[in-house]
Amino acid sequence: MQLALAAIDSNPPAATGAAEDASEPLSFEGVYSDHFDFVWRSARRLGVPQASLDDCVQDVFLVVHRRLSDFEGRSSVRTWLFGIVRRVVRDHRATARERATTSDTVELSQLVDTRSEAPDESAARAEATRILNALLETLDDDKREAFVLSELEQFSVPEIAEATGVNVNTVYARVRAARRELEQALARLRHSQQWTQRCAK
Amino acid sequence: MREVEPNSLDAIIDAARVGDHPTHEDRERNKRALFAKIAGATAAGGSIVASSTTTAAAPALATTAAAVATSTALTAKLAGAAVVLTLASVGAGVAYTRRSAPARPASASAIDRHTQSSHQSISSPSAPSIARRAAPLPARAAMDPAPQPPATDTLAAQRAANTVTAQPARPAVSAAAPQAATSARAGHTTRVAQSAPSTLADELTLLRSARGALARSDTTAALATLDRYAQQFSRGMLRPEALSLRVDALCAAGQRERARAVASELAREAHGAPLVERALRACR
Incomplete structure (x- = not known):
């Protein structure tokens, strides 16, 4: 260290x-x-x-x-x-x-909770957090940083550019690409058996 | 997952944005460990330069240094067994994963002074069995009145060894250290059998309370109760049940990786028990 x-x-x-x-x-x-x-x-x-x-x-x-x-x-x-x-x-x-x-x-699929019960809102949020973190694992570091700052911390694009040492156009491109990849990853999850089970409930 | 529709990335993001925060326990645990590190590095003449803020932090060290033994980490592979055990003993009665560790630091450091009372009950360096059975709860309470974070694994003690820059064990202790080290390595399977001087009724009361909290989906209360159990009954008879409950609570709290770590720990300790199978499946 x-x-x-x-x-x-x-x-x-x-x-x-x-x-x-x-x-x-x-x-x-x-x-x-x-x-x-x-x-x-x-x-x-x-x-x-x-x-x-x-x-x-x-x-x-x-x-x-x-x-x-x-x-x-x-x-x-x-x-x-x-x-x-x-x-x-x-x-x-x-x-x-x-x-x-x-x-x-930990395998990606294991990160997604398949418990049948989500008794309250905080549990649902915790589960959303878990799912999102699993999805974020599919991104590379650059896109992940840009996405986290943009979507979760709601930094401005210039702030992200500064924090990550790249120009604003690169930030825009990374956030866009990150979102696209996350949507795809979510779609894959949705089609997995686990999602099928969950959505059937 | 009823409030958050799984088919919307934005819904997941919105929920995760507001739902992902450290607990009070996370804050306190890290604060203690961090300030102890800062003070330790400063005292050791390390590269961290003391600032005026360190002075302000210094009083906190008195109660926090011992708690370092419970900070989680991965980085202590290089720590020598004797050193690990020496510092593990600093956390005696604190870390429920404490292995038998009768050794104690040689120096009269702040850590040493503040764990003196706990060492008194386990001060026989050649009698690890005494150390195992000891559950110096009153001593622990005296040395660390602050809320105690849960120890999550044996790496915690190892981390402390790295962090605090361990003092070499005293000569009188060194003979016992290898023995203790062996016992530490083998400890996974033997620990459960070495019950703490606890009363089953008291253990049950806490575990019922934790289970009740979990049933109400109050994971914070459940984990806090389990922390209390871990502190009071580091060698409790119902430790496997407590670990199993902790797995459930961590899963419910969304701390999946931590849950898996605890499940693995349970698997090591209570190999073959039905609880283990269940715990390993818990978050799936």
Whole structure:
């Protein structure tokens, strides 16, 4: 992990664009409490397995802790944070792939819940989250990041461009492609036996 | 899946957007572990530079350092067995997956001081069986009044070894460490048989409560109750049932991967039990 952190440090995220109120220096605790949820769910949505989610989130904030004084307020905190998240996540996912064992791997079809009961709204949301995360697994990292920021976090396209270090046209193209691929993945799921069973209920 | 129609990507996105948040427990667990890491790295002269915010975080360390043993992680393959066990003992009574680990850190670090009380009950380094049976609940409560996150797997202890930069075990302990290591490796099958000094009635009460919460679809309450069970009865007689319930609750909460991890743990511990078959199918 030291290597990963060093690599991150040597490659700071782009920090241009929308201005954040930089009149007061940010406190680490403030950033942590304000943005923990964002970092946590972003890591999740970018595909960090549950087993290493805590680790990943903590690594993100270790980088934040170390580099907070470098934050110049030229971008929003969330944009800046996401730049860190995506690098840490990519590193974690690469590590996870290297270490993947039979017991750790989860087949896509298994990610989709087939429980017959969904007794309340929160369970339905949890299930939607699970399905969406399974669908997101079909995307490559670039499209996944663009889609998560656009559709789930509702970042503006310029913000996404900044957070991911590409131009706005590329962002548009990635979001479009991501949506197309997700629709196709959902269609495949719909035609699976599991969906047939579910829809028949 | 009645509120969310499966045939609409937008419906799934809308539901997932509002339904995917960390729990209070996620926040607290990570906060403790993170601040302990920051303080630990600073104290060790690591590359993380202390800022004014670290000073503010420092008081939290007193109660949080011990909790590091329960943070989840994957990265500790390189940690030596003795070191792992040393730190596993830091989490004694905290991590329900604690293997027999009578070793204790040599230093009088903050962690050491704050786990002193728990070590008193398991301080015989050559008697792992005592350590196994010990369920130092009062000591644990004293050392960590904060809500305790659940330990999810043995990697938690390993992670702690990496994170806190383990102190070498004392010489007196080192002889016991390999023995304990062996027992740790073999522990999956033997653990269940080594029951905690618990009363079955108390265990049942908690598990019934958890089951009731689950029946009401209150997964948060169910998991919290199971956490309490794990803390109080780390070697409980009904541990397989508790793990099975946890699998159900995690599935219901949408934490599928975690559910699978717990199911795998149950499979290791209670190989062949009907519960296992059910748990492994739970989220399908």
